[in-house]
Amino acid sequence: MVTVRAPATSANLGSGFDVFGVALDRPADVVHVERADRTTIEVTGVGSQYIPTDPNRNVVGAVAEALDAPAHIRIDKGVRPSSGLGSSAASSAAAALALNELYDRGLSREELVPIAAEGEAVVSGEAHADNVAPALLGGFTVATDEGVTTIDADIPLVACLPEIVVSTRDARRVVPKQASIDDLVHTVGRAATLSVGMCRRDPRLVGAGMDDRVVTPARAELITGYDEVRSAALAAGADGVTVSGAGPSILAVCGSNDRTRVAAAMLEAFDDVDVSAQAYKTRVGSGAEIFEF
Ligand SMILES: Nc1ncnc2c1ncn2[C@@H]1O[C@H](COP(=O)(O)OP(=O)(O)OP(=O)(O)O)[C@@H](O)[C@H]1O
């Protein structure tokens, strides 16, 4: 048996739609795999009642097929599904690394990124890699059709997860099909600022670089209380706030000592609009770990 822990991730970071991602140091999924003649799946943990065990509908089934590695796969969910925290990607990345080890396929983590992305295609219709790349490689990742670039960033974060469900498939439908040249210039400037901030480990630059006029405003409409929570986090000292992945989680970047205050302000603002929520005080973390053979 091989066991792998793969972390939650936050994709987009505002200005980097379908490109940027970060690994979070918590929460995480744990996946156990054992060789079998055909793939079977068992799911326990957070939100497991909403996750199919049919290999054609669970992301890990697609990963096992892509690696030609049938197995009994047991997933212990720590990342709630449809959270905007890369729940499906955590399972996909963990399964890819575990099955690669179990069957001794010898693929590098970089080579496993497109394989894990096959799992994402099962849930959202597209094999985007912006969650699976950081889940496998850790740090801040830039995923393009040329491959993935990684920066070992260390930035404090708060991820606030409300009890609202937003599926990635639905959230992709509201993304505008076109943007103006002014918005393009704005986005390039912010994305470049964010990347420099990650390299310098500077939360203020990262926060300034999160601002996005194109995708985030459309996605924010799907999250009850988004404007109130964002304003509360900024007032409590956050350097930047945006939708995490496809939502409904909201991600704030701040100084290490501000995380408790920012988390409390975000929870209170959700509470004011009658939405229950939980907050993870986290930071940019490592990629998936194999911790048992
Ligand atoms: N192993 C799995 N883990 C989580 N969700 C899964 C898994 N397999 C299939 N799914 C399905 O995928 C959907 C959740 O994926 P979705 O991409 O919407 O959420 P997410 O991964 O939390 O979001 P995001 O990619 O925005 O961070 C749910 O419908 C769930 O049933």
Ligand SMILES: N[C@@H](CCO)C(=O)O
């Ligand atoms: N980039 C993806 C991440 C969610 O899987 C999106 O925002 O739709």
